[in-house]
Amino acid sequence: DRSAILAIRSSVGGRSILWNISQPATPCTWPGVVCDNQTNRVVELHFPGMGLSGDLPPNTLGNMTQLTTLSLRYNALSGQLPVDIFSLTNLRNLYLQDNLFSGPIPDLFSSLGNLVRVSFAGNNFSGPIPSSVNNLTRLAKFDVSNNQLTGEIPSKFVGFPESEFSGNFLCGSPVEACNGSDTGSSSSNKLSGGAIAGIVIGSLFILLLVSLIFFFLCYKKRNQNEELKSKDVGEVKQMQIEIPHENADSSSSGFPSLTAAVGGGGGKAKSGEVSKKLVFLGGGKKQRKFDLDDLLRASAEVLGKGTFGTAYKAALEVDLTVVVKRLRDVTMSEKELKEKIESVGKMDHENLLPLRAYYFNGEEKLLVCDYMPTGSLSALLHGNRGGGRKPLNWETRSIIALGAARGITYLHSQGPKVSHGNIKSSNILLTPSYESRVSDFCLAGLVGPAMAPTRVDGYRSPEVTDIRKVSQKADVYSFGILLLELLTGKSPINNEEGVDLPRWVQSVVREEWTSEVFDLELLRYQNVEDDMVQMLQLAIECTAKYPDKRPCMDDVASKIEEICHLSGSQEAHTPESDIVSNS
Ligand SMILES: Nc1ncnc2c1ncn2[C@@H]1O[C@H](COP(=O)(O)OP(=O)(O)OP(=O)(O)O)[C@@H](O)[C@H]1O
Numbered sequence: 001d002r003s004a005i006l007a008i009r010s011s012v013g014g015r016s017i018l019w020n021i022s023q024p025a026t027p028c029t030w031p032g033v034v035c036d037n038q039t040n041r042v043v044e045l046h047f048p049g050m051g052l053s054g055d056l057p058p059n060t061l062g063n064m065t066q067l068t069t070l071s072l073r074y075n076a077l078s079g080q081l082p083v084d085i086f087s088l089t090n091l092r093n094l095y096l097q098d099n100l101f102s103g104p105i106p107d108l109f110s111s112l113g114n115l116v117r118v119s120f121a122g123n124n125f126s127g128p129i130p131s132s133v134n135n136l137t138r139l140a141k142f143d144v145s146n147n148q149l150t151g152e153i154p155s156k157f158v159g160f161p162e163s164e165f166s167g168n169f170l171c172g173s174p175v176e177a178c179n180g181s182d183t184g185s186s187s188s189n190k191l192s193g194g195a196i197a198g199i200v201i202g203s204l205f206i207l208l209l210v211s212l213i214f215f216f217l218c219y220k221k222r223n224q225n226e227e228l229k230s231k232d233v234g235e236v237k238q239m240q241i242e243i244p245h246e247n248a249d250s251s252s253s254g255f256p257s258l259t260a261a262v263g264g265g266g267g268k269a270k271s272g273e274v275s276k277k278l279v280f281l282g283g284g285k286k287q288r289k290f291d292l293d294d295l296l297r298a299s300a301e302v303l304g305k306g307t308f309g310t311a312y313k314a315a316l317e318v319d320l321t322v323v324v325k326r327l328r329d330v331t332m333s334e335k336e337l338k339e340k341i342e343s344v345g346k347m348d349h350e351n352l353l354p355l356r357a358y359y360f361n362g363e364e365k366l367l368v369c370d371y372m373p374t375g376s377l378s379a380l381l382h383g384n385r386g387g388g389r390k391p392l393n394w395e396t397r398s399i400i401a402l403g404a405a406r407g408i409t410y411l412h413s414q415g416p417k418v419s420h421g422n423i424k425s426s427n428i429l430l431t432p433s434y435e436s437r438v439s440d441f442c443l444a445g446l447v448g449p450a451m452a453p454t455r456v457d458g459y460r461s462p463e464v465t466d467i468r469k470v471s472q473k474a475d476v477y478s479f480g481i482l483l484l485e486l487l488t489g490k491s492p493i494n495n496e497e498g499v500d501l502p503r504w505v506q507s508v509v510r511e512e513w514t515s516e517v518f519d520l521e522l523l524r525y526q527n528v529e530d531d532m533v534q535m536l537q538l539a540i541e542c543t544a545k546y547p548d549k550r551p552c553m554d555d556v557a558s559k560i561e562e563i564c565h566l567s568g569s570q571e572a573h574t575p576e577s578d579i580v581s582n583s
Pocket residue numbers: 303304305306307308309310311323325353369370371372373375376422426427429439440
């Protein structure tokens with residue numbers, strides 16, 4: 001290993017201060033060199049931005065057979081990649097971005113079967129990406145942006161981020177589809193003047209046609225809006241007669257009233273049907289009651305649009321704020337819906353956010369639950385990542401996981417067909433002491449298949465093709481994703497790897513979980529590393545591809561208790577400063 005590094009040095013130079021060969025015989029103490037403690041073999045080389053230039057020497061790197069990471073990014077290395085690099089079968093990370101490498105990515109590249117992350121971005125690599133890369137099953141990142149690559153992108157990269165392939169002459173998913181012509185064609189394929197003129201005229205014609213269609217659609221839309229406006233006025237009047245309330249359009253807080261926010265007191269009521277009744281759920285439970293007028297008068301703020309419709313925060317009084325969900329596209333009959341909501345209203349567990357009340361009148365369907373001022377786990381994990389954020393410690397994360405697991409376990413205990421159906425971090429709401437309250441449970445059958453939104457995709461188990469047909473084992477899968485989210489700090493919907501979390505985690509070898517997988521915020525808690533590894537294993541079990549291979553929720557909750565030494569009910573006592581660490 002030592003002589004290989006010295007050979008590289010004499011070929012490509014670099015800043016001598018970083019290559020002090022008068023040092024001891026072992027290269028393990030040289031800057032940028034990482035060795036295995038037991039074997040003393042070099043496992044990682046990190047020479048980023050060290051002023052290396054020229055061609056890498058042949059038959060050199062290939063001798064460093066234990067190399068797992070090779071980082072030569074931000075240098076001025078040129079020429080083709082030496083062939084012996086492709087014999088480094090232990091290599092997992094290859095970072096060669098921002099150099100001057102040229103020539104093809106050879107077929108041999110696919111012999112690096114352990115590769116997980118590769119960046120060739122910002123070089124002059126040319127020719128096609130060999131289709132044999134389809135065999136690199138662990139590859140999770142492959143950034144070849146800004147090279148001279150041509151041809152069709154191998155099918156392996158469907159679903160990878162487009163940005164990793166941009167700035168080339170490539171076609172096919174994830175960039176634009178191939179149309180049969182070679183975008184990287186040589187001068188012999190240059191278009192004639194006539195052909196160019198034809199294309200220009202054709203394009204102008206298409207532009208004209210598109211503009212005409214656009215104007216026509218705008219015109220039609222405007223007419224429709226005018227029609228709707230006149231209809232709405234009628235409906236608002238109708239609702240205002242049916243549901244009388246004072247001061248409906250504005251409130252003292254400056255936010256519009258709920259009536260105004262939902263568009264004039266709600267949707268269309270069935271003719272002759274008048275309902276002012278807000279039906280409270282939860283039986284004899286002590287809770288403050290209010291009537292529909294109070295609700296409609298309350299100042300309302302949109303919280304977001306979810307699977308079932310829009311959620312509004314409605315402040316009724318100084319100390320009474322609720323969330324109103326306005327359901328849309330409900331496919332059930334009103335009778336069925338009432339039965340369903342009544343049964344959901346009976347669910348009672350300390351880790352569930354109960355439904356407080358509902359209101360149905362014709363097309364208008366409102367669900368009411370308590371507002372949770374601390375917000376959701378999603379906001380806590382992913383909000384404010386840029387700056388001014390308080391890291392979320394391991395203990396808090398495990399208490400949140402356990403609370404959510406217990407809430408879901410309770411649901412599953414209500415019958416083999418009862419499942420949550422929409423487990424995700426925005427549906428785990430938190431009390432001020434960071435206890436979990438699982439929300440939006442058992443509502444999966446409410447909306448039609450057209451509502452199957454891509455937004456739940458990151459959590460949805462592979463066997464679920466219709467979001468109305470969920471199961472307890474599908475819940476376990478989604479919960480496993482939630483655990484991965486807690487452990488990695490990455491959102492399953494929108495993460496920089498652009499891959500699904502289980503696939504990404506499993507592409508990293510176990511020894512590297514600590515450095516590669518866990519949220520950086522968790523790395524400071526070294527005494528709990530074992531617990532985190534066990535939790536990650538549990539998450540992987542939960543996200544098994546086949547439902548039968550997944551544990552049941554009851555066992556998942558017990559396992560979390562065991563891993564984190566948490567048993568009994570978690571007290572709501574911990575002040576915020578103990579929960580989110582300040583450093
Ligand atoms: N009771 C609540 N208290 C505080 N925030 C809430 C409450 N209910 C929902 N939210 C927040 O309001 C936003 C919109 O919620 P909503 O449930 O409508 O959509 P979602 O959770 O994003 O998706 P889905 O409808 O699929 O559950 C989310 O950010 C959610 O965390």
